[in-house]
Amino acid sequence: MFITFEGMEGSGKSTAMARIGAWLEASGHEVVYTREPGGSELGRKLRGILLDMRNNDIVPTAELFLYLADRAQHTASLVRPALEQGAIVLSDRFADSTIVYQGYGRGLDIPILENLNAAAVNGTWPDLTLLFDLDAETGLARANARNLTEGKALSEGRFEAEGLAFHSRIRQGFLDWAARYPERFSIINAMQNIDAVFDDAKKAIATRFVHNNQ
Numbered sequence: 001m002f003i004t005f006e007g008m009e010g011s012g013k014s015t016a017m018a019r020i021g022a023w024l025e026a027s028g029h030e031v032v033y034t035r036e037p038g039g040s041e042l043g044r045k046l047r048g049i050l051l052d053m054r055n056n057d058i059v060p061t062a063e064l065f066l067y068l069a070d071r072a073q074h075t076a077s078l079v080r081p082a083l084e085q086g087a088i089v090l091s092d093r094f095a096d097s098t099i100v101y102q103g104y105g106r107g108l109d110i111p112i113l114e115n116l117n118a119a120a121v122n123g124t125w126p127d128l129t130l131l132f133d134l135d136a137e138t139g140l141a142r143a144n145a146r147n148l149t150e151g152k153a154l155s156e157g158r159f160e161a162e163g164l165a166f167h168s169r170i171r172q173g174f175l176d177w178a179a180r181y182p183e184r185f186s187i188i189n190a191m192q193n194i195d196a197v198f199d200d201a202k203k204a205i206a207t208r209f210v211h212n213n214q
Helices: 013-026 041-051 060-084 095-105 110-121 136-150 164-180 194-212
Strands: 002-006 031-035 088-092 128-133 185-189
Touching: 002 013, 002 095, 013 031, 013 088, 013 128, 013 194, 031 060, 041 060, 060 088, 060 095, 060 110, 095 110, 095 164, 128 164, 128 194, 136 164, 164 185, 185 194
Parallel strands: 002 088, 002 128, 031 088, 128 185
Antiparallel strands: none
């Protein structure tokens, strides 16, 4: 089973993914944790380029192809082999982020992004996507506070440096995209406390397990 965790900056998806992984492992499942960008050796190099706040001259099309290169390598070298071995793969971001950030956020053509994503993943799509939703202002404040605490304001703050209007487009883009694929997405209210968020995510995963085993 392939589960992806999506949402704007500061939505708590990474924290929720860690807790979900521990819960699945305690239930006896083999779990592989990964992320985009950075889920492969190539991806780790690209992450440093894509998220560094000092690389503010990357044009949207170049940004797109760097993400696609990361995704193609990530899918082929880690995600697909792990799924073939029977593991549950949890990924902090995947193809939906490109549709939302480069499409809704940067204004690139969404049908073209869909086709390029399809080429990059080569048939490997998530079984379930958990979308952690909260308002853009709260998410951005959380993300900036986290980056300052972790000393990543420069090295991983390029998207956090975008204005509130950009992040509002990202939030709405995720909601619009989820509405197009309701059979795959489950929307989690990320304004709740972490225990409530965790409970809602567990319920969504348990429901999908039952559906997949019918």
